[in-house]
Amino acid sequence: MGKNTFTLTDNRDGKSYEYDIMSGTRGPDVLDIRSFYKDSGMFTYDPGYTSTASCDSKITFIDGENSELRYRGIDIADLAGKHSYLDVCYLLMIGRLPTKEESNGFDLEIRHRSFVHEGLIRIFDAFPNHAHPMATLGSAVMALSTFYKEHLTLEDEDQFKEMRRRIVAKIPTIAAMAYRNSIGVPMIYPDVDRYFTENFLYMMRAYPGGKMKNIGNGLNEEIKQVEVDALDAIFTLHADHEQNASTTTVRAVGSTEAHPYVSIASGIAALWGSAHGGANEKVMDQLKLIGDIKNVPTYIAKAKDKHDPFRLMGFGHRVYKNRDPRAEALKGLQDKLREELNLDSKLLDVAAAVEEAALSDDYFKDRGLYPNIDFYSGVILTALKIPVEMFTPIFVIGRTVGWITQWSELKQDPSAKIARPRQLYTGK
Numbered sequence: 001m002g003k004n005t006f007t008l009t010d011n012r013d014g015k016s017y018e019y020d021i022m023s024g025t026r027g028p029d030v031l032d033i034r035s036f037y038k039d040s041g042m043f044t045y046d047p048g049y050t051s052t053a054s055c056d057s058k059i060t061f062i063d064g065e066n067s068e069l070r071y072r073g074i075d076i077a078d079l080a081g082k083h084s085y086l087d088v089c090y091l092l093m094i095g096r097l098p099t100k101e102e103s104n105g106f107d108l109e110i111r112h113r114s115f116v117h118e119g120l121i122r123i124f125d126a127f128p129n130h131a132h133p134m135a136t137l138g139s140a141v142m143a144l145s146t147f148y149k150e151h152l153t154l155e156d157e158d159q160f161k162e163m164r165r166r167i168v169a170k171i172p173t174i175a176a177m178a179y180r181n182s183i184g185v186p187m188i189y190p191d192v193d194r195y196f197t198e199n200f201l202y203m204m205r206a207y208p209g210g211k212m213k214n215i216g217n218g219l220n221e222e223i224k225q226v227e228v229d230a231l232d233a234i235f236t237l238h239a240d241h242e243q244n245a246s247t248t249t250v251r252a253v254g255s256t257e258a259h260p261y262v263s264i265a266s267g268i269a270a271l272w273g274s275a276h277g278g279a280n281e282k283v284m285d286q287l288k289l290i291g292d293i294k295n296v297p298t299y300i301a302k303a304k305d306k307h308d309p310f311r312l313m314g315f316g317h318r319v320y321k322n323r324d325p326r327a328e329a330l331k332g333l334q335d336k337l338r339e340e341l342n343l344d345s346k347l348l349d350v351a352a353a354v355e356e357a358a359l360s361d362d363y364f365k366d367r368g369l370y371p372n373i374d375f376y377s378g379v380i381l382t383a384l385k386i387p388v389e390m391f392t393p394i395f396v397i398g399r400t401v402g403w404i405t406q407w408s409e410l411k412q413d414p415s416a417k418i419a420r421p422r423q424l425y426t427g428k
């Protein structure tokens with residue numbers, strides 16, 4: 001066995017440069033090229049960072065070839081539906097699952113931190129009717145930074161901890177307010193007697209002052225335990241996903257010393273795009289557009305046509321070139337809940353036909369394009385009477401813990417630097 005180094009040779013002049021190979025706990029080895037520019041005067045070229053590890057991290061591990069996803073070493077299949085989402089938040093933030101006592105204490109703290117300043121509620125008055133909830137949610141989280149102006153220092157561990165827990169506690173309240181603003185109904189305050197996920201459904205559905213049930217838009221619908229459990233599992237499956245586009249954005253903004261909630265607001269902006277978290281909304285639009293199983297071959301052909309910009313939403317992933325384990329967990333949940341939640345069977349039939357057609361087609365097989373998490377979450381969220389514009393905000397609620405944990409890790413990393421890539425200049 002040779003040394004744990006890698007030699008790069010410039011064939012123009014025969015000069016060689018040697019770099020250390022870094023090994024993580026698991027996953028591919030990584031070439032440490034930090035001194036490459038200083039040594040050679042050249043940059044590396046990697047648009048979209050397909051071969052770049054931007055940091056080292058102890059939070060989440062993905063093996064995309066073998067459909068594996070672990071939070072702090074624990075397989076996602078042993079977490080979703082088996083531990084509460086709040087216990088998973090604790091796991092991500094602290095590094096281990098809580099004891100019963102710690103779990104109760106954390107739950108209580110999150111309940112009490114779920115209220116937002118009255119001034120933040122009034123910000124929603126300034127937005128036009130029918131504004132998309134992702135736009136108002138991102139703006140309100142940005143505005144949250146104006147209410148918590150403290151300068152965070154790593155030495156003040158209490159303040160640091162409070163800042164992380166506060167955003168996890170408040171995000172469902174702000175998301176529910178963004179929804180209520182979008183349909184012009186009065187805001188609902190959190191109810192501390194309810195668990196995190198039930199509380200979110202309550203803030204989405206409650207109608208003040210009335211006992212009448214089912215008044216439209218899912219308002220005043222009774223909350224079933226099976227719905228709370230399903231949404232709780234969905235939050236867990238979205239909680240973190242290592243250095244994806246929105247997390248990379250959070251880290252990049254955080255690296256400039258921006259306020260933590262400003263960094264989170266930037267993550268929300270990045271998540272909104274249809275190539276990322278916004279895909280769940282697009283999946284539903286697309287399934288409705290396809291409309292019937294007889295139209296599936298036409299849309300599969302469009303997705304394969306290089307001259308047609310149409311892409312099959314909810315298919316493909318930068319890391320998973322095999323099945324997305326989150327999608328597998330959701331598919332299991334979807335099958336289990338089909339009866340109990342009265343899932344829209346026409347939409348499910350179209351989804352099943354799209355999946356079957358794509359999985360047996362060489363175009364998708366050759367490129368490793370499988371259904372991702374967004375392909376299944378939409379159908380389940382529809383059954384939970386969550387309107388389509390709230391699909392990506394639901395993703396935000398689940399992912400906020402991942403973003404803030406990654407942000408903390410960045411802040412505690414002595415080797416962290418401002419995110420500042422270079423370029424290959426091809427202009428005049």
Ligand code: ACO
Nearest residue numbers: 274275276277279303311312313314315316317318367372
């Ligand atoms: N439909 C049709 N073709 C596709 C699709 C798709 N959904 N996804 C990828 N391809 C094709 C590409 O055209 C390309 O083909 P080529 O090699 O012949 O040029 C090949 O597969 C590789 O695709 P890339 O775009 O290079 O892969 P990348 O890793 O950069 O992109 C992405 C991954 C953005 C997720 C892509 O698969 C996509 O756009 N999917 C649809 C949107 C979606 O579902 N996004 C959610 C991702 S999961 C998440 O963020 C939670």
